[in-house]
Amino acid sequence: MRFFNTEGPVRPTDHYSLPPLERWDLNEILTFIEQKKYFLLHAPRQTGKTTCLLALMDHLNRTGLYRACYANIEGAQAAREDVERGMAIICSVLARSAQHYLQDSRLNNWVRADGALVPAGDRLFQLLEYWAAADARPAVLLLDEVDALVGDTLISLLRQVRAGYTQRPNGFPQTLILCGVRDLRDYRIHGSSERDPITGGSAFNIKAKSLRLDDFSAAEVRTLLLRHTAETGQVFTSEALDRVWDLTQGQPWLVNTLAYRACFELPEGRDRTRPITLALIDQAKEALILERVTHLDQLAYKLREPRVRHVIEPMLAGTALGDVPDDDIQYLLDLGLLRQGNGGLTIANPIYREVLPRTLAFTPQASLPQIYPTWLNADGSLNPTALLEAFLAFWRQHGEPLLRSAPYHEIAPHLVLMAFLHRVVNGGGTLEREYAIGMGRMDLCLRYGAVTLGMELKVWRDGAPDPLTEGLIQLDGYLAGLGLSSGWLVIFDRRADQPPMAERTASSTTVSPHGRSIELVRA
Incomplete structure (x- = not known):
């Protein structure tokens, strides 16, 4: 019995699948190959890149017109700046791949004999030159995980490929496809710091096009x-x-x-x-x-990177991005964390939208003291009034120190409140979030049994007016979408020179412009 594939390339005999070559324009790909072009393929992790490359290799080899070989060179990432080691790994991988997919042992023999005597800066060039000349059929090479390489190893690979470009198709592969997560359209090569370029401009200016493998429709x-x-x-x-x-x-x-x-x-x-x-x-x-399965954990890990934080933090806060470099935005698009649509930049899908703030709230949640669930009625149902009282008491006592545990300072109050609410739902309910660039707030929807509670979070900063009026208008719209007649508006006062948190935290009841009953919390 077949099943849905959750790891590695698709095997049609084992997995439910879609025809991989129908996920891109095969005619365009074949035209590029006929025209002896080099090009790029990129897409976020676990979208089917390897499956498509393997299918393309099989298709080309079945035609009898080409010798196509796939190779994953991610193992050379460990070499980093060690070109000698990196080229040895890459050439070894290519030789093993030719043996496995084409039953061609000639590259293995070359690597063990002649290749060992060739300097690292010329070894890949000579290997590909030898492979291309060994058969009348043009060679097509599909290199996967190229963007895993860094520094001098990546520079050496690209320069050796570029050096052989003019010799194709008889003295070098007719077509080369470089595949990875990033759209390395300019191949700006970085050293130990992502922001310190080793080469300016393009280190791979022979590519014809950069193709992206899209998500499913x-x-x-x-x-x-x-x-x-x-x-x-x-x-x-x-x-x-x-x-x-x-x-x-x-x-x-x-x-x-x-x-x-x-x-x-x-x-x-x-x-x-x-x-x-x-x-x-x-x-x-x-x-x-x-x-927190591996796929989601990898995305969560990226939140620690400064260039990711520069974009995600204002999105969570609902503020404008400000002066964020284009490369940082492109990086998140390449990772698949964001998508660009008619409405501007958004988190790529609702699951990612849920994972990101939940991950950021993990440390505050782990730092929470033991809290007795006073918000539950005797029958186990949620009591919103008791929940509000419990939150106010919690915030007065623990809010200040917990703010320091939040990884994103600008949205620390949001993360601490979410950590508290996660303790409330504790497997018995759900907490949904809505946020976006320029929205000016974060909306939360807590569902617990028969109770649905809508909340809006806003921040009052220095130099800005009291966000109460705007918040009530916005909350009206959010509650209308949920079909609710009441909700919470939580305003975090982050202005300087305010009284201690325990003194300024309070709640009152007010009415929204559309007559909804609103619990106003000032914290």
């Missing part, structure tokens, strides 16, 4: 999920199909992982006589986020 998501129905008879409800698309926006790994968990891990989903429902997809989503 809504139709492709549906087609992939229905592969399971066709083979097992287990249906997805229409709401479940829509929910997978809404949550993932077609990110291939997320699509496969949600479906795998719903169909193969959750007990209800393993019963093939029962449909996969919206509730099962949501349950799979929550488990996915809570477990």
Whole structure:
């Protein structure tokens, strides 16, 4: 029985899949190869790049017109600035790949004999020159994870490839495809610091084009999920199909992982006589986020990088980006954290939008003292009034020290409040967030049993007017979307020279412009 793939390249005999060569314009690719062009392919991690490259290799070799070989050179990343070691690894990988995919042992023999005598700065050049001349069929080389290399090793690879470019197709590969996460359209090479370029301009000015492998479309998501129905008879409800698309926006790994968990891990989903429902997809989503699986953990790790923080922090705060370098924005687009649409920059999908602030709130949450759940009624239901009292008491006593534990200073109050609310839901509910550049606030929706509580968080900074009036108007719109007649407006006063937090934290009841009852919290 096949299943949804969540790790490594797709194997059609094992995995539900979409035809990989239909995910890009194959005619364009074949035209580039016929025209002897070198080009780039990039996409975020776990979107299907390797699967597409392997499929292209097989397609080209089946035609009999080319010798195509795929090689993953990520192992050379460990060499960093050691060109001798890096080139030895890359040439060894190419030789093993030719043996594995083409049953061609000649490169292995060359690496062990002649190649050992060639200087590192010329070794890859001579290996590719030898390979291209060894057969009448033009050679096509597909190099994966090129952007994993750094510094002198990457520079050496690119310069040796560029040196052989004029010898193609008889004395060098006819086509070379460089693949990675980043769109290295300019190949600005960096040393130990990402911001310290070793070379200016382009170190790979022979490329014809940079292609991006897109996420699945809504139709492709549906087609992939229905592969399971066709083979097992287990249906997805229409709401479940829509929910997978809404949550993932077609990110291939997320699509496969949600479906795998719903169909193969959750007990209800393993019963093939029962449909996969919206509730099962949501349950799979929550488990996915809570477990911090590798894919999501890698994204969370990126939040520590300054150039990521420069973009994500103002987005979470709802403020303008300001003077953020274009390269920083492009970096997040390449990583797949952001997408650029008609509405401007946004987080790529709702799961990432949930993961980022939840990850940032992890340290404050781990720093929380033990809190007795006074916000629960005797029957276990949530009491919003008791919850407000508990939060005010918590904030007065613990807010100040916990703010210092938050990794992003500008949104520290948001992160501490979210940490508190995560302790409240504690597996018995959910906490949803909405935020975006220039929105001027963060919105939270806490769902616990029959209770849905909408909140808006705003910050009062030096030189700005009291955000109360604007906040009430904005909160009206948010609550209307949730279908609620009441909610919380939390204003964090971050102006200088304010009384101690314990003294200025208070709440009162007010009415929004549309007549909704609002609990106003000033903290």
